[in-house]
Amino acid sequence: MDMDWKPPRSRRRNRTWILPLGAMGGLLILAFLVITLFRQPNTPQGSAAAQTPALTCSATTAEISTSDHDPGEKQGDTDSAPLQPDPVLTHEIASGDSLSAIFDRFEISQNTLCQIMAADESLLALDILRPGNLLTFTLDETRRLAKMELFIHPGKQVIYHRIDETSFDYEEVAIPGEWRQQVISDAIHGNFYNSAIASGLTDQEAVIITDLFKEQLNFGRDIRAGDRFQVVRNQQFVDDKFTGGSRIEGVRIIRRHRLHSAFLFEDGNYYDEKGESLARAFLRYPFKSRYRVSSHFNRTRRHPITRRIAPHNGVDFPMPVGTPIVATGDGRVTRVEKHPFAGRYVEISHGSQYTTRYLHLHRIYVKRGQAVQRGQRIALSGNSGRSTGPHLHFELHINDRPVNPLTAEIPTLVSIPKNKRQKFRERVAEIVAVMGEPEGKLAAR
């Protein structure tokens, strides 16, 4: 984000855009907000949301069913401060909702919405609202918004606190809950994808599994009737409610004459039963040339004016508008969005642990759901959103936490190192024991 983009040796420049933001910039940003969020959401089948003439913030695709996300009853027992003395308004996101309309209904100004969106620039939680998410608004004695809470699921909540007249910050509340293990085992009828869905795996999990074996197995051609699969899956529950959090611990595809295995190890990567990596290594940088860093990753950065902690969850690389941006690893595009502050941006999910984000883009070449390969051109860099100069803001997340993309340990291993072999073998034995012997014909090995 550009809060921290600064020309060399001059911190002053920061003021040149922050001050106008509070004054006349507010209107501009507001106009932008309305225009950019008017566009149709990623709903191929054209939902009600697409018709809503206002900020469209709810994604109404069916990939997350609202029945899995019923945070309504959680409201009372979260960690937040007691809400009693203040008027608290509650709204459950429905299909077709818009943040703008919700704010209007509660008579909270659109300018305040802009300030909230500015705080959300580092997190980007508000432009993927889903039906069933819950928003609560806490007003102060002058009926000004003091706090907005977003309940994403029973295990995750974001609180936007007012810190002064013109700005908010955010706080993420994550409840670890418990992870429950489950074994899913079935014969493949027709094709793997349909069989996986029929046996209870999600669309996303079926895709992750397909991607895991893509180098060695052609699911369309190689799978025969009677082949089987076994999956060990962990799912996150908070107070007996499924949060949507899910992790595949191990997979075996049992073909007539071959066994294909994938086991998740402690480094977040999948390996076959011999400890050979199934993931290809990541690129460190999402571009081919070298660019200097204008603003580093900093979770505890102080805002130059407010002096509040305002995290910089990525790294900024100044570069000319139109510089080709490439995916740093194989993956699937999970977001192609436009944010009033983050600008046009892309998010890519790489397996179950890694996510990358590319902000302030000029042009985007990929669509949501599309498979991309390491090194594939996904966009041209730009200067969109709140940006004081052309640059790329690049983020790497591991297990939903932003990490420093320049120093983080990224998958570079070809195989499990010798000193971890024993540990890996034990892990494989555990998962295989849970899977049990495959019924029918296991031939391989």
Ligand SMILES: [Zn+2]
């Ligand atoms: Zn940045």
